[in-house]
Every structure is written in structure tokens, then in C-alpha cells.
Amino acid sequence: MTAVTQPTTPFTDQRPGTSGLRKAVRVFETPHYLENFVQSIFDCLDGVAGATLVVGGDGRYHNRTAIRTILKMAAANGVARVVVGRDGILSTPAASCLIRKRRTLGGLILSASHNPGGPDGDFGIKYNAGNGGPAPEALTEAFFRRSRAIDAYRIVEAPDVDLGRVGTTDLAGMAVEVVDPVADYAEMVEGLFDTAAIRALFASGFRMVFDAMHAVTGPYAVEILEHRLGAPAGTVINGVPLEDFGGHHPDPNLAHAHDLVARMEGPDAPDFGAASDGDGDRNMVMGRGVFVSPSDSLAVLAANAAHVPAFAGGLTGVARSMPTSRAVDRVAQALGLACYETPTGWKFFGNLLDAGRIRLCGEESFGTGADHVREKDGLWAVLMWLNVLAARRLSVADIMAEHWRTYGRTYYGRHDYEGIEQAAADALIDDLRGRLPALAGQAAGGRRIAAADEFAYTDPVDGSRSERQGLRIAFEDGARIVYRLSGTGTSGATLRVYLERYEPDPARHGLSVEEALGDLAATAVELAGIVRHTGRTEPDVRT
Ligand code: VG1
Numbered sequence: 001m002t003a004v005t006q007p008t009t010p011f012t013d014q015r016p017g018t019s020g021l022r023k024a025v026r027v028f029e030t031p032h033y034l035e036n037f038v039q040s041i042f043d044c045l046d047g048v049a050g051a052t053l054v055v056g057g058d059g060r061y062h063n064r065t066a067i068r069t070i071l072k073m074a075a076a077n078g079v080a081r082v083v084v085g086r087d088g089i090l091s092t093p094a095a096s097c098l099i100r101k102r103r104t105l106g107g108l109i110l111s112a113s114h115n116p117g118g119p120d121g122d123f124g125i126k127y128n129a130g131n132g133g134p135a136p137e138a139l140t141e142a143f144f145r146r147s148r149a150i151d152a153y154r155i156v157e158a159p160d161v162d163l164g165r166v167g168t169t170d171l172a173g174m175a176v177e178v179v180d181p182v183a184d185y186a187e188m189v190e191g192l193f194d195t196a197a198i199r200a201l202f203a204s205g206f207r208m209v210f211d212a213m214h215a216v217t218g219p220y221a222v223e224i225l226e227h228r229l230g231a232p233a234g235t236v237i238n239g240v241p242l243e244d245f246g247g248h249h250p251d252p253n254l255a256h257a258h259d260l261v262a263r264m265e266g267p268d269a270p271d272f273g274a275a276s277d278g279d280g281d282r283n284m285v286m287g288r289g290v291f292v293s294p295s296d297s298l299a300v301l302a303a304n305a306a307h308v309p310a311f312a313g314g315l316t317g318v319a320r321s322m323p324t325s326r327a328v329d330r331v332a333q334a335l336g337l338a339c340y341e342t343p344t345g346w347k348f349f350g351n352l353l354d355a356g357r358i359r360l361c362g363e364e365s366f367g368t369g370a371d372h373v374r375e376k377d378g379l380w381a382v383l384m385w386l387n388v389l390a391a392r393r394l395s396v397a398d399i400m401a402e403h404w405r406t407y408g409r410t411y412y413g414r415h416d417y418e419g420i421e422q423a424a425a426d427a428l429i430d431d432l433r434g435r436l437p438a439l440a441g442q443a444a445g446g447r448r449i450a451a452a453d454e455f456a457y458t459d460p461v462d463g464s465r466s467e468r469q470g471l472r473i474a475f476e477d478g479a480r481i482v483y484r485l486s487g488t489g490t491s492g493a494t495l496r497v498y499l500e501r502y503e504p505d506p507a508r509h510g511l512s513v514e515e516a517l518g519d520l521a522a523t524a525v526e527l528a529g530i531v532r533h534t535g536r537t538e539p540d541v542r543t
């Protein structure tokens with residue numbers, strides 16, 4: 001079999017965003033598009049020849065086609081072995097787990113996360129390094145620079161490998177090892193939790209619903225929750241992964257997880273509800289009659305970590321992305337833990353986890369994780385909650401009420417304006433950036449602004465610097481507004497507006513989020529001139 005060097009012309013739009021290169025499937029189907037980016041990655045890595053790589057994805061449309069191409073390119077680039085999930089399936093946390101367990105050079109994960117799938121949907125690819133985490137910015141920038149200069153890629157001409165059968169086959173001198181996508185991950189998480197307590201909880205009649213949203217976590221959730229932990233059959237709904245996720249957004253939030261929300265609000269609601277996203281790294285948790293905001297979830301898990309065997313040795317520190325609410329900061333302060341604020345995106349947690357400075361971290365966008373892998377992990381977060389519920393034997397509502405009594409409640413909301421013109425979005429941000437220095441001390445919507453700045457981050461471990469990570473306005477009463485543009489969209493720009501307000505008084509912990517944040521939302525619209533810049537009078541999504 002022969003390796004051929006295929007000439008190509010570089011693409012100019014392959015800069016990785018918050019979570020890798022994410023584009024419409026149609027763009028990935030452009031001749032040489034995927035190949036160009038994959039070769040750029042190989043060209044920037046040290047030690048590709050002779051290396052082992054992990055490859056897998058969330059099973060969406062184009063997953064298998066892309067994997068076949070990647071395998072042939074890996075062989076042509078001298079990779080010795082590729083570990084690939086059966087049928088090309090690996091959830092993002094399972095891929096991270098395999099990279100770490102097998103000590104591979106790294107891995108390629110194919111996913112566009114919660115973005116819709118199918119021929120008219122989105123696709124994505126990202127490189128994770130040997131620690132199992134998303135490549136740091138310096139590396140993704142190197143991929144991008146290479147993608148604009150590259151003029152050829154290498155690929156072997158060979159028949160496709162059968163990805164449907166576990167076992168090792170040869171592809172032009174490279175070993176392709178097809179593995180069960182669930183086994184290693186299931187074994188890892190079983191070692192982290194008090195599984196006997198969780199099994200006893202289910203045996204006591206506790207009921208839950210896990211909505212896999214026809215995305216990658218279905219087989220993981222069935223194996224772990226139903227087979228290993230004894231949850232009744234049928235606990236997992238929408239458990240069969242589909243290439244187009246059944247036509248839905250596999251995005252676990254109140255807007256998109258309708259089947260779960262309907263069950264949790266129905267007459268015979270179970271004790272606990274959860275959902276995960278397209279690639280299995282996000283989570284949403286709910287109790288009967290209560291939705292747990294992701295920022296609160298992080299805070300509750302930090303406060304209750306001592307009930308979980310993996311954290312018996314203590315937490316050392318915690319981290320949250322900047323726009324995530326400061327609920328976890330209050331827990332960290334009370335428990336004497338270090339608390340870090342990072343830019344949006346999981347790659348910034350990696351160094352802190354590797355250095356042992358933190359053991360738990362999360363984002364407001366339904367992402368929670370810990371030091372067992374280097375990705376956020378949806379099913380792991382659900383198991384954390386189950387472990388805490390099993391240890392404490394309280395309802396989710398009681399746990400939340402207790403948490404807010406102890407630490408105060410941080411009301412939180414995010415408003416997204418989607419598909420706005422890039423130029424209008426940039427103008428809005430530039431305009432507000434220019435006005436930031438003058439805002440401190442001014443009154444806005446009945447509050448006084450204490451400080452206004454643009455977030456920049458210096459990594460405390462390697463000293464690398466990330467600028468322009470969101471505009472922040474802090475008020476004297478503890479409320480906060482953050483503005484930033486999404487780095488994961490595939491058409492136009494998305495403006496995200498993050499709102500939070502601290503309420504120490506337990507008598508005022510029963511407000512709806514709308515009641516609690518309505519005036520702050522109006523102030524946010526006003527301060528940034530959202531109507532003037534975008535013509536929009538309402539956000540498209542509120543989470
Ligand atoms: C969004 C979220 C961010 C998350 C990222 C990737 O990014 O806000 O918190 O890390 O998605 O999540 P952005 O730039 O669109 O705000 V996933 O589940 O796509 O890996």
C-alpha cells in the first residue's frame with residue numbers, strides 16, 4: 001500500500017474556537033478541508049511518527065467518514081497505533097480517559113458538542129494533548145498558522161478498516177485497535193464513587209430519569225446507571241445515539257431538554273433528573289420541582305465533596321470560568337480552598353488540574369468536572385450528585401435550600417443573542433470596551449457601578465497570557481453583568497450576556513430568576529446598547 005502526498009491549497013478559516021474547529025458539515029465536506037486541518041495538527045506535534053493516538057467522536061453525521069480519512073492520514077504520517085471506539089464512538093470524557101490511561105501522545109475528538117447534527121448540521125474536530133485535555137492556546141494557534149501555509153497532506157490508499165468489531169487490524173503498517181467505547185470509562189468512574197451507597201439508594205425506591213438526548217451518552221448511561229448501579233430499566237430515555245440527534249439540539253438546558261423537563265414537572269415526577277449533551281461533557285441536573293443552575297451545582301458539589309470517596313483527601317482548590325457565578329467562591333472561602341477564575345473553555349483548567357492546584361472546576365454552560373480526566377464530564381457530574389444524594393438522603397430541593405441558607409443565594413441567568421451580524425457584534429463590544437473606563441462610579445438602573453474592566457488571564461502555572469476574555473461590570477451591591485462573544489458558533493455571531501445577583505436573605509431565596517434578575521437584564525441591555533447595535537429587543541435563548 002502506498003502513501004501519497006496530495007497537494008492542497010490552504011484554508012484561511014481554520015482558527016480553532018472555544019472548543020476546537022467547528023463548522024457546518026457542508027464546510028467539512030469541501031474537498032481537502034478536513035485533511036488540511038488534520039495534516040496541520042500532525043505537522044505541529046512532536047513525535048507523531050511511532051506514536052499512539054486516540055480517535056473517536058460523538059457519532060453525529062460525518063463521524064465515520066472523517067475517522068476513515070483520519071486513520072489513513074495517521075498511517076501515512078507514521079503513527080504506530082490508533083485506539084478508536086467501536087463504530088467511531090467515544091464521548092469526550094471517555095476519549096480523555098483513554099488518552100490518559102493508555103498514555104498516548106494525544107487524541108482527535110470529532111464533535112460539535114451541543115450544536116445540531118445531520119447533513120445540514122455542524123461538525124467539529126479538536127486535538128487533545130497527552131494529559132487528556134484540550135490543546136492549549138499556543139498549540140491551537142500553531143495549528144491555525146500551519147493551516148494557512150500548508151501545501152500538501154499525506155494519506156495512504158487502502159481499504160477501510162471495519163470499525164464495528166472490537167480487535168486490532170493493520171492499516172498500511174499502522175495498528176488500528178477498535179475498543180469498547182464504554183468499558184474503560186465505566187471502570188474509571190466506578191472507582192471514584194461510593195457505588196454501594198448509590199446502589200442502596202436505587203434499591204430504596206429512589207427514581208431518576210436520565211435524558212441522553214439521542215446523543216453519545218446513551219450507551220454509557222445505560223451501562224453505568226442501569227447495569228452497574230441498579231437503576232431500573234427505562235431510567236435512561238432517548239438512549240440510542242442518532243446521527244442527527246433525532247432532529248433536536250442535544251443541549252441540556254431548560255429550553256432544549258423538553259422530554260426531561262416534562263417528566264420532572266409531570267404528576268409522577270421522579271426524585272432526580274439529568275441530561276447530557278451531544279458529546280457527553282455537559283450536564284443538567286434537576287430535582288422534583290427544582291432546576292439546579294450549573295453555577296450552583298458546582299458550588300453544591302464543592303460544599304459536599306467530602307461525601308465522595310474520590311475527594312476523601314480534600315479538594316485543594318476549585319476553579320470556575322469567569323462568567324460562571326461566584327457561588328463557588330463563597331464555598332471556597334468558607335472551606336479555606338484556593339479559588340481560580342479562568343477564561344471560558346475547558347483548556348484553561350488543564351494546567352491547574354495537572355499542577356494539583358484544583359481538583360474540581362466548572363462553567364456556567366452546564367459543564368462540571370474534576371481531576372479524573374481533563375474534560376468536563378456530564379455523566380460524572382450526575383454520579384457526583386447521586387453520591388451526595390445517597391450519602392445525605394435529602395431531596396435536591398432540600399440540598400439547595402440548605403446551601404442557600406448557609407452561603408446565600410446567587411441568582412444567575414444567561415441571555416444569548418444568536419446569529420447577529422459579526423460586524424454589529426464587534427461594534428457593540430468595541431463601543432462598550434471604549435466606555436468601560438468611564439463607567440466606574442456611575443449609576444445604572446438604580447445601582448452604582450463599582451468596577452468595569454475587560455478580563456485577561458495569566459496562567460499561574462506556565463505564565464501564558466490570554467487577552468480579551470469578556471467585559472465585566474461589577475456593581476456595589478454585588479450584582480454583575482458580563483458580555484462576551486461566543487467562540488463555538490458556526491454562522492454569524494452570538495452575544496452572551498451573563499447576569500448575577502447575590503441575595504443573602506433567606507426570606508428572599510424563593511424568587512423566580514426573572515423576578516430576581518429582571519431589572520439587571522434591563523440595565524444590561526441599556527449599558528451595552530444592545531437594541532441600537534443589533535436591532536434585537538429580546539434574547540433568543542435564556543438559560
Ligand atoms: C461555549 C460555552 C463554554 C464551553 C464551550 C464548549 O462556548 O459558553 O463555557 O466551554 O461552549 O463547550 P462559547 O464560546 O460558545 O461561549 V462544549 O460542550 O461545546 O465542549
Ligand code: CO
Binds near residue numbers: 113114279280281282
Ligand atoms: Co459538549
